[in-house]
Amino acid sequence: xxxxxxxxxxxxxxxxxxxxxxxxxxxxxxxxxxxxxxxxxxxxxxxxxxxxxxxxxxxxxxxxxxxxxxxxxxxxxxxxxxxxxxxxxxxxxxxxxxxxxxxxxxxxxxxxxxxxxxxxxxxxxxxxxxxxxxxxxxxxxxxxxxxxxxxxxxxxxxxxxxxxxxxxxxxxxxxxxxxxxxxxxxxxxxxxxxxxxxxxxxxxxxxxxxxxxxxxxxxxxxxxxxxxxxxxxxxxxxxxxxxxxxxxxxxxxxxxxxxxxxxxxxxxxxxxxxxxxxxxxxxxxxxxxxxxxxxxxxxxxxxxxxxxxxxxxxxxxxxxxxxxxxxxxxxxxxxxxxxxxx
Numbered sequence: 001x002x003x004x005x006x007x008x009x010x011x012x013x014x015x016x017x018x019x020x021x022x023x024x025x026x027x028x029x030x031x032x033x034x035x036x037x038x039x040x041x042x043x044x045x046x047x048x049x050x051x052x053x054x055x056x057x058x059x060x061x062x063x064x065x066x067x068x069x070x071x072x073x074x075x076x077x078x079x080x081x082x083x084x085x086x087x088x089x090x091x092x093x094x095x096x097x098x099x100x101x102x103x104x105x106x107x108x109x110x111x112x113x114x115x116x117x118x119x120x121x122x123x124x125x126x127x128x129x130x131x132x133x134x135x136x137x138x139x140x141x142x143x144x145x146x147x148x149x150x151x152x153x154x155x156x157x158x159x160x161x162x163x164x165x166x167x168x169x170x171x172x173x174x175x176x177x178x179x180x181x182x183x184x185x186x187x188x189x190x191x192x193x194x195x196x197x198x199x200x201x202x203x204x205x206x207x208x209x210x211x212x213x214x215x216x217x218x219x220x221x222x223x224x225x226x227x228x229x230x231x232x233x234x235x236x237x238x239x240x241x242x243x244x245x246x247x248x249x250x251x252x253x254x255x256x257x258x259x260x261x262x263x264x265x266x267x268x269x270x271x272x273x274x275x276x277x278x279x280x281x282x283x284x285x286x287x288x289x290x291x292x293x294x295x296x297x298x299x300x301x302x303x304x305x306x307x308x309x310x311x312x313x314x315x316x317x318x319x320x321x322x323x324x325x326x327x328x329x330x331x332x333x334x335x336x337x338x339x340x341x342x
Contacts, residue, residue, distance in 0.1 A: 030119035
C-alpha cells in the first residue's frame with residue numbers, strides 16, 4: 001500500500017550503513033529510486049531471501065518527494081546499504097549540461113547510465129561476484145520451466161526450491177555444469193505482471209495468518225502478459241577487468257556492459273520466457289500504485305495501464321509466491337511481519 005514517509009534529509013552522507021567487502025557468494029544491487037516506497041518494502045524482503053541480496057547502493061532521483069530511509073533502516077544488520085547523490089556519478093559539468101537541456105527523459109537516462117557504471121565499478125573494487133540491475137518493481141526468479149521434463153530448459157541436475165538463495169543455488173549449479181566457466185552476464189527475460197485480480201482463494205493460497213495476501217505483489221497479482229519486454233541483466237563482476245567498465249552503462253539495465261554482455265535487439269532484448277534460465281516479473285501493481293509516480297519516460301495513465309493488461313494473451317502463474325512461506329520460516333513470523341509492515 002502507499003505510505004507517507006518523511007521528506008528526504010538534506011545531507012546524503014547521513015544516508016548510509018557503511019558497506020563492507022562482500023562475501024563472494026553474496027549479491028549486490030544497484031537501485032535507482034524515484035518515489036518508490038510502495039514497491040520497496042516487498043522488493044527488499046523478496047530479494048533478501050531469493051538472491052540473496054546483502055549489499056545495496058541506492059541513488060534517488062532529485063525530484064523524489066519521499067525518502068526510502070525508514071524502509072532501509074528496517075534491514076540494518078541484514079542488508080548493508082549506501083545512498084549516493086547524483087553529483088557523485090556525473091563527470092564534471094555533465095549534470096549541469098543535462099539539466100540545461102530541460103529534458104527529463106534524457107536526464108533520467110544519463111543519470112541511470114552513469115550510476116550503473118559507477119556502481120558496478122564500486123562493487124568490483126570490493127570483490128563482488130554478482131550484481132543485479134533491475135528496477136524496484138521487478139522481481140528476479142529462477143525459471144520454473146527448468147523442472148519441466150519435456151521443456152528445452154529442463155536441467156536434470158537442478159531441483160527448483162524456494163528456500164534462501166534459490167537464484168544463487170542455480171548459479172552455483174550452473175558453474176559446476178559449465179566446469180567453472182560461468183557467463184559474465186545473464187540476460188533475463190522480462191514480462192509484465194498485470195493488474196488483473198485472481199480469486200481470493202488463489203491470492204490467499206499458502207499465505208500464513210497475520211499477513212494480508214492482497215498487500216503483496218507476488219501473492220495478489222498472478223496474471224503474466226505474453227507481450228515481450230526488453231530484458232534485464234545480472235552481471236558476474238568477479239572476472240571482469242575494471243578497465244572494461246565504461247563511464248556510462250551502454251543500455252542502462254538492459255545491457256550494462258556492451259562489450260561484456262553483447263545483445264542483438266531481438267535475440268537478447270525481446271527474449272522469450274522459454275529461452276532464459278533466470279527471468280524477471282515486472283509488477284504493475286494497483287492503479288493507485290502505478291499512477292503515483294510522475295515518470296517522464298512513459299505514459300503513466302489509467303488507459304495505458306488498461307492497455308498493458310489487455311494487449312496480449314494472459315496466463316495465470318502461481319510460481320513466484322512460494323518465497324513467502326520460506327522467508328517466514330527463515331526469519332520467523334514476527335520478523336517477517338515487521339519487515340513487511342505497511
